[in-house]
Amino acid sequence: MKLVASPARMSTASSTFDAEFKARLHWSAEADAAIEHRVAEILADVRVRGDAAVLEYTQRFDGLAADSVSALELTAAELKAAFDGLPAAQREALQSAAARVRRYHEAQKKASGESWSYRDEDGTLLGQKVTPLDRVGIYVPGGKAAYPSSVLMNAIPAHVAGVGEIIMVVPTPRGEKNPLVLAAAYVAGVSRAFTIGGAQAVAALAYGTATVPGVDKITGPGNAYVASAKKNVFGTVGIDMIAGPSEILVLADGSTPADWVAMDLFSQAEHDELAQSILLCPDAAYIDAVQEAINRLLPTMPRAEIIAKSLTGRGALILTRDMEEACAISNRIAPEHLEVSSRDPHRWEPLLKHAGAIFLGAYTSESLGDYCAGPNHVLPTSGTARFSSPLGVYDFQKRSSLIEVSEAGAQKLGVIAAELAYGEGLQAHARAAELRLNPVPEARVVKGQA
The missing domain is CATH 3.40.50.1980 (Nitrogenase molybdenum iron protein domain)
Structure with missing residues (x-):
């Protein structure tokens, strides 16, 4: 039986787009x-x-x-x-x-x-x-x-x-x-x-x-x-x-060879059946060309069965009104990998706020970032790029605050700290600050305490 990959076809102009879009994106991060x-x-x-x-x-x-x-x-x-x-x-x-x-x-x-x-x-x-x-x-x-x-x-x-x-x-x-x-x-x-x-x-x-x-x-x-x-x-x-499962989102203006984009979608789909590959494009004829490339190239892939299940179960080819809308939808998804496959990727990059890694231009395949470009390939998934970052040097460091208050500084800061501490009812905090003042003020009785 011939293996078929059928990503969901959607259009942002459809009245049912939001519901279809949310259903396709849904993935529970909760383990069984x-x-x-x-x-x-x-x-x-x-x-x-x-x-x-x-x-x-x-x-x-x-x-x-x-x-x-x-x-x-x-x-x-x-x-x-x-x-x-x-x-x-x-x-x-x-x-x-x-x-x-x-x-x-x-x-x-x-x-x-x-x-x-x-x-x-x-x-x-x-x-x-x-x-x-x-x-x-x-x-x-x-x-x-x-x-x-x-x-x-x-x-x-x-x-x-x-x-x-x-x-x-x-x-x-x-x-x-x-x-x-x-x-x-x-x-x-x-x-x-x-x-x-x-x-x-x-x-x-x-x-x-x-x-x-x-x-x-x-x-x-x-x-x-x-x-x-x-x-x-x-x-x-x-x-x-x-x-969570691996993800790729391709923003395409139709200028990149369809075979390249199809293979980029495959590159994440081959990880496992739950991986997600999405294309956003304002050109309906180009989306058709990518689907044709998927059908033609799929039988040549050693992991064709996994790719087919991934694209059919979680993939999507989405027709947008324009590239601006595609960028807005990308920000809603906050993908792990985001390819801007465009003649002028730097025109669209300022509109993109949420992504684990952004790959600019037709020659920048996501796979280059996976192996050897330089930036880290351990990236936030499942929409967490809205608030998370790639793995980096900062993940292996910690920060300690340094504070060395001078005698002069203690005269100013001590008054402020004591006032706030008395307001919180923490007399020992207040007195610790006041004992460093010159002259040392008399202890105050905190309201409600003997």
Whole structure:
């Protein structure tokens, strides 16, 4: 039977557009209740039994016959051997991508990640101290596919930020280790790596075991169990985000070859059946051309079945009145990846407020950003680009306020602080400020207190 991909066809001129649009966008970020319950059990078990629980779950879920968690750790020699064993072209591509990602994040650190301070006219020093996290954990998906690019995108900004230790966890079902993933860990400067995955890996990183060191923050995407586990350990450790299915939105004016746009829609649809690919365009004939390209190119794709299910279940080709309306709809969606496939992308970029990453021009395929352009590919999904940002150096740093009040400054600030503290009924706060005044005033009785 011929495989067919049938994205929903919509028009903003239709009276039913809003309802159809909302229905197509809807995706629940809530994990299945059974997953939540199972994850809670795994987290609790790892917290109590540590290595024994991690080993048991890894044996059960990944089919590894290791007799200890220490046997699941990848040595530095293994990572280097994986790199050395790659074909020359892959080694060069990995190093080139890593260099571009590092260069971008070094620029990001210079722009926003430095400590600063200033002194008031009375000599009081105020400022901000930026320090890296001590230890972070990066989760790299394994199983159905391997993602060396995720290693680079998580480890390199952590390294640039100055994180002391980077602990990688990656599932290796049935012991299948992907050389590119191991080589990427070597290139990116991962400190230690363990072949564990799932909720048990998140628990081990969050709580620490006899073998796996506890971390301060966990980043990186995973399946529903990983997402649920990250949500549940937040507070014990920091997390980057709860990632939903991958998304791409293409704003097209009809000037880009239809085959290019069809393949860009495929590039996200091939991730999984829940991925979402949307085209917004004011040219009906061009939308027809993209649909024709989808039908023609789909049989040539190795992951055609997944692409077909994704496009049919969640994809959409939307006819807009003009490009301005397309930009407005894009802002409503707040997509993870946003391609502006136009003759003049800089005309439309100022109108675009919400997106994880914006790819400008016909030659800027989203896949270049995934692998080697430089900016991070760990991006907010499911509309969270309205208030969230890509993973970056800033996610691996924390900020401490610096305050050094001079004697002169204390005379001014003490009066203000004491007045507000008495107003709040917090006499010790007030007196702590007043004792530094010259002369020291008599203690006031707070109303309602003896």
